[in-house]
Every structure is written in structure tokens, then in C-alpha cells.
Amino acid sequence: MTITALTDLSKLPNQSQDQATFDANWAYVLETMVLRANQENALAAIMSSAGSGSAFSLQYKFDAGTATTDPTAGWMRLATATQNLANAVVLDEIGADGVNNSVILDLFDSSTSTIKGHLLLRNAADPSKWLLLAVTGRAATTGYRTFYTTPVASSVANPFAQAGLVVVSFSRTGDKGDTGAAADLKAPTIYVRDEKSVGTTGGLFTNAGSTPNVRVLNAVKRNDISGASLAANRVTVPAGTYNVFARAPAYNTTAHRIALWNVTANSLFEIGTSEYAGSVQTDSIIQTRNTVLSVATTFELQHFVSASGGSHGQGYPSGLVYNEVYAELTFEKVA
Structure with a gap:
């Protein structure tokens, strides 16, 4: 996540500017502060996910629909109207930042364990709102991926709003080990x-x-x-x-x-x-x-x-x- 809002020094007010330029730049600052706050919240959500051990953190805009079809570039959906009951997550190959995430998405179910890993979805504007899902499988379709999930926990029933930015983090489960020798539960x-x-x-x-x-x-x-x-x-x-x-x-x-x-x-x-x-x-x-x-x-x-x-x-x-x-x-x- 790169913070871009309020980083162009030529658009920031300073004492050397004439009154008209100074006023225009102050107007720009006021208009851009909300974007800056959203970008900082998104960065905080990504860093929080990384700090908790998540292997990947991706960004998507949230579509409140429940269809398991391609949500289109930059968007994602949950398959249930009540978000913390979601049994599937649909992610386009292209994230909200325009990056193709297909290679990363295809790693999400590479574990041989029954539970492939966990998806942590955070509201970028308010990281205190989140949803944790266990991933049990994946369907690969041209342009998007469907991940089959089991709900684990959530902050609220519906942490995301239409068109809000969501930080999607994935933590992979290790591969299932070899079957060990049966324990002798009846040793004399x-x-x-x-x-x-x-x-x-x-x-x-x-x-x-x-x-x-x-x-x-x-x-x-x-x-x-x-x-x-x-x-x-x-x-x-x-x-x-x-x-x-x-x-x-x-x-x-x-x-x-x-x-x-x-x-x-x-x-x-x-x-x-x-x-x-x-x-x-x-x-x-x-x-x-x-x-x-x-x-x-x-x-x-x-x-x-x-x-x-x-x-x-x-x-x-x-x-x-x-x-x-x-x-x-x-x-x-x-x-």
C-alpha cells in the first residue's frame, strides 16, 4: 500500500505563495484529507495483518452482491448476505491497485491439509471491523477465483459496506504430515x-x-x-x-x-x-x-x-x- 495523498509538495500551501494560490492549495488539502486518512487506515490494516503472521495482504473493493460470478477487476464478493456466515469468497484476479494477483491467489489452497489456511478480511477504513474465514477449497475460473470457506470469527455480522476497500490477508496452513505409527493406548x-x-x-x-x-x-x-x-x-x-x-x-x-x-x-x-x-x-x-x-x-x-x-x-x-x-x-x- 502506497500513500499518495498530500505528498505533492507543489500543491501544499506555504508562505511564499500569493493569496489565490495559497487558498487553492488549502482547498486541495481539505479535499484530500479524507483520501489520505483512508490510505493510512488501509496501510494500518495491511501492517496489522502482516504483524499477525499473514503471508499475503491484497486490496479489493467490496461488492455487496452475493453472486459467485466474476466480480470484475478490482472487486470481491461474499456468497452470503450476512457476511460472517460466508461459505465462499469470490476475488477477481485484478486487485483494487490494478495488480494481477492470480499467482498469489492460486497459492491459497496449495496446502495438503483439510484446512488450507485462513482468510482475514479487514475494513481498510476501520481495521477494527474484520472477518476471519477458514479456507477449505478453491475453484479457478478465467479472470477470478472462488474460495470455499467456513466462518471462524468476526467483529460484527457485516463489517463491510458497498464499494468500501477491503484488505484481504491469507495465512497458509502447513502441509499434512505423514501418518505416524498408531499409539498403543492399551499398554499393560x-x-x-x-x-x-x-x-x-x-x-x-x-x-x-x-x-x-x-x-x-x-x-x-x-x-x-x-x-x-x-x-x-x-x-x-x-x-x-x-x-x-x-x-x-x-x-x-x-x-x-x-x-x-x-x-x-x-x-x-x-x-x-x-x-x-x-x-x-x-x-x-x-x-x-x-x-x-x-x-x-x-x-x-x-x-x-x-x-x-x-x-x-x-x-x-x-x-x-x-x-x-x-x-x-x-x-x-x-x-
């Missing part, structure tokens, strides 16, 4: 946790410093792994490849972290995130993927704290309707 899993009646605290940490506290695990919420079990706060799983997740809260313990202990091998399996809990509750978390266990293995969830945290150390109760849930441990068998 054992999920256990510490579950207590509503209002019951998590309990006191009896050890502080380098001596671990064994977290309570007393409820099996899911177990469809053959050979997996929970007993005495310990989980046993058969040989295999696992995704592992563990979480446990601490309240008013200052520094704390969990660890997953391999009872079978008498060794550390994984450490949790380093956390701090003042007069608040925070969680320490463990998460691993594709961990191979060559033999059946028993685990316990340990928790190290700097201070006991009192009776709420292992978790502050919500007291809200349902059972309290504190420590959690999950093994998902992926192979």
Missing part, C-alpha cells in the same frame, strides 16, 4: 498410590537427612500386567521395557526429593526432582522412558527430607469430598 500398566480417607494427613516423616522414608503405597488402581503385584508398600513387575512415573508430596520439610529403590538389586534405580517445601506443599517427580528390566524386579518409593514437616509432612489433606491421594507410582509395560 500397574498404577498404585497412597490413598487415605478424606481429611486424613499423609503422615509424619520419621527420618530426616540421608536416611530414607518409605512411602506408603496401599491402593492398586489398575493392574493388567501379568506377574505384577503390590505388597507391603512394594511393587513387583516382570522383566520387560517400561515407562515409569512416580510422584510424592512433602509439606513444610524444606528440601526434599524422592528416589525409586531397586529392592531386588539393592541399588538406586532413579532419583526424583530436587524440591523445596516451606509452609507449602510441593511434589518431587520421577519419570523415565523405555527402561529395560532383564529380570522380575521389586521396587519401593523412598523420600528424603531435611525436616519431618510434622503430622502433615507426607502431604496436607484437601478435606474435599473424596479420598486423599498422596504418593503415586506407575509402571507402563511398552515391550
Whole structure:
């Protein structure tokens, strides 16, 4: 968009001119100010569209008719009388600036995605009035293009007036990617946790410093792994490849972290995130993927704290309707 109004210095008034020329030039300024304002509004609409990520910004005059025939050079139409219900947009190859836009228009549906992209139509005289449409297809006819659309959003039902200038911006959707492998939504899993009646605290940490506290695990919420079990706060799983997740809260313990202990091998399996809990509750978390266990293995969830945290150390109760849930441990068998 090029601003041309009030740019010819020879037509602007100045003190060196005689009275007649000065008056004539002032009359020119007054007559041209509306055009200048419209051009500045159109430029603002284009820059706004570019700033929001639109790839192209074109200008068309708006025809309030709804026929899906050639709107003629410089013009565009919507296929519905209520503009924000438009199921098609018709654009001539030639924009309002006289430029042939056919090459650009033919890019509007080049994406292989179902939604080809989005058309943002802005009222050039008032950029606060706009219409956003999803493009689902295109029909190419000599001299013009018809874009099939689905309404997305709008500022008002009818943002455009007959013969008003519209800035048409298009943002293309990326091509549809290759189909990925189907997710295994039914991977065998054992999920256990510490579950207590509503209002019951998590309990006191009896050890502080380098001596671990064994977290309570007393409820099996899911177990469809053959050979997996929970007993005495310990989980046993058969040989295999696992995704592992563990979480446990601490309240008013200052520094704390969990660890997953391999009872079978008498060794550390994984450490949790380093956390701090003042007069608040925070969680320490463990998460691993594709961990191979060559033999059946028993685990316990340990928790190290700097201070006991009192009776709420292992978790502050919500007291809200349902059972309290504190420590959690999950093994998902992926192979």
C-alpha cells in the first residue's frame, strides 16, 4: 500500500505563495484529507495483518452482491448476505491497485491439509471491523477465483459496506504430515498410590537427612500386567521395557526429593526432582522412558527430607469430598 495523498509538495500551501494560490492549495488539502486518512487506515490494516503472521495482504473493493460470478477487476464478493456466515469468497484476479494477483491467489489452497489456511478480511477504513474465514477449497475460473470457506470469527455480522476497500490477508496452513505409527493406548500398566480417607494427613516423616522414608503405597488402581503385584508398600513387575512415573508430596520439610529403590538389586534405580517445601506443599517427580528390566524386579518409593514437616509432612489433606491421594507410582509395560 502506497500513500499518495498530500505528498505533492507543489500543491501544499506555504508562505511564499500569493493569496489565490495559497487558498487553492488549502482547498486541495481539505479535499484530500479524507483520501489520505483512508490510505493510512488501509496501510494500518495491511501492517496489522502482516504483524499477525499473514503471508499475503491484497486490496479489493467490496461488492455487496452475493453472486459467485466474476466480480470484475478490482472487486470481491461474499456468497452470503450476512457476511460472517460466508461459505465462499469470490476475488477477481485484478486487485483494487490494478495488480494481477492470480499467482498469489492460486497459492491459497496449495496446502495438503483439510484446512488450507485462513482468510482475514479487514475494513481498510476501520481495521477494527474484520472477518476471519477458514479456507477449505478453491475453484479457478478465467479472470477470478472462488474460495470455499467456513466462518471462524468476526467483529460484527457485516463489517463491510458497498464499494468500501477491503484488505484481504491469507495465512497458509502447513502441509499434512505423514501418518505416524498408531499409539498403543492399551499398554499393560500397574498404577498404585497412597490413598487415605478424606481429611486424613499423609503422615509424619520419621527420618530426616540421608536416611530414607518409605512411602506408603496401599491402593492398586489398575493392574493388567501379568506377574505384577503390590505388597507391603512394594511393587513387583516382570522383566520387560517400561515407562515409569512416580510422584510424592512433602509439606513444610524444606528440601526434599524422592528416589525409586531397586529392592531386588539393592541399588538406586532413579532419583526424583530436587524440591523445596516451606509452609507449602510441593511434589518431587520421577519419570523415565523405555527402561529395560532383564529380570522380575521389586521396587519401593523412598523420600528424603531435611525436616519431618510434622503430622502433615507426607502431604496436607484437601478435606474435599473424596479420598486423599498422596504418593503415586506407575509402571507402563511398552515391550
